[in-house]
Every structure is written in structure tokens, then in C-alpha cells.
Amino acid sequence: MAKKKKTKKEKPAKKEEALATVKFSRKNTIFFGIGLVLVVIGFILLAAGDIVLAPILLIVGYLVFFPLGILLK
Numbered sequence: 001m002a003k004k005k006k007t008k009k010e011k012p013a014k015k016e017e018a019l020a021t022v023k024f025s026r027k028n029t030i031f032f033g034i035g036l037v038l039v040v041i042g043f044i045l046l047a048a049g050d051i052v053l054a055p056i057l058l059i060v061g062y063l064v065f066f067p068l069g070i071l072l073k
Contacts, residue, residue: 028069035065 024032038061045054 024069025073027072031065031069031072035061035069037061038065 038057042054042057042061045057
């Protein structure tokens with residue numbers, strides 16, 4: 001009979017644990033909320049036919065406030 005090799009128990013990676021415990025602060029939530037409001041207003045204006053203000057609001061919401069909500073601590 002063949003002998004079985006002993007394997008070490010794998011420890012969970014610390015990075016995975018750290019990612020699971022990341023919590024957003026109040027500031028992050030506010031930036032996400034502002035971004036969501038701007039995007040919703042932008043889509044409403046776009047549906048109404050506004051071709052000037054709607055894209056500006058969408059770009060500011062998606063490219064400014066959502067990343068700020070993710071990146072700021």
C-alpha cells in the first residue's frame with residue numbers, strides 16, 4: 001500500500017479576511033448617495049430630452065462621486 005503524504009493545513013489568507021472586514025464610513029455613504037442622486041436625475045433629464053445637463057450629471061455622478069465613495073477613507 002502506498003503511504004499518504006501529510007499536507008499542511010492551509011491558513012486562510014489575511015488579505016481575504018481584511019477585505020471582508022472593510023466597512024464604509026459615513027463619508028463614503030454620503031458620496032455614494034450624492035452620486036446615485038446625480039445619476040438618477042441625469043437619467044430622468046435624459047429621458048425628458050435634455051441633451052446638455054443630463055450627460056454632465058451622469059459623468060459627474062459616475063466618474064467623480066462613485067470613485068470618491070470607494071477611494072476615500
